[in-house]
Amino acid sequence: MGGDEPDDEVCRQVLRILALIGDKWSILVIGQLRDRTLRFSELHRAVTGISQRMLTLTLRQLERDGLLTRTVHPSVPPRVDYALTALGTTLLDSVAALAEWATTHRQEINSNRRRYDATRSPRAQP
Amino acid sequence: MGGDEPDDEVCRQVLRILALIGDKWSILVIGQLRDRTLRFSELHRAVTGISQRMLTLTLRQLERDGLLTRTVHPSVPPRVDYALTALGTTLLDSVAALAEWATTHRQEINSNRRRYDATRSPRAQP
């Protein structure tokens, strides 16, 4: 039965797009491309800890969504440049607001967590 | 606003907070509490598709972070109310901006994906 509002479907779709942010690496990659074009190896070095596999998968996903462009230069050795699109830039701007919230409330959240853990855990930190 | 300081640890912490968004259920739960206090069973019904287990885990996490409060009423049968804190409300405001971005560009992203998939599909380039 269609008890759900039509908004629910849209809501889920929006959620799936927001999942771009929650993904472990996307924002890091996009952030690195904010001011400059980077090639694959530069991204690999810039994003600490990402594996080659995950960098590739992340870039493919972002390219698919139209958030960045992938440009292959026919040279030897090969060179592939990645750059944000206009769409990607607008996303970054929106995310910046959220990142600012996170930065502002980081200490408060950490403090909340410590208090919660202290209250609930039989053993406090040694 | 260069938020990309070499302080990797802070950056990761912010990322972990942003992961609240990417988490499958957190935003849905928080969204339901925007305008009103809800009890466990009401949330369970309001958030379509969530399991009892995940609702509990999600609520505990959000309570730990100080984004909502959990109030147990000593009655029979028991009644537990969940309400957003001020901190939770400010998060919701920041997320709203991102949700607006997602809504605005939803069609465009879907279109990009279709084009990308069409290019790479079985009947791709000659």
Next chain:
DNA sequence: CAGTATCCGAAAGGATACTG
């Protein structure tokens, strides 16, 4: 009603080896 405990399949993601 509001959970907790347990099991299990699915999916994410790292490490490694190989290639045009």
Next chain:
DNA sequence: CAGTATCCTTTCGGATACTG
């Protein structure tokens, strides 16, 4: 250099059963 392909561990999350 810029990837693919493969394996394998860890984590996520749904279904189910039980409890104060």
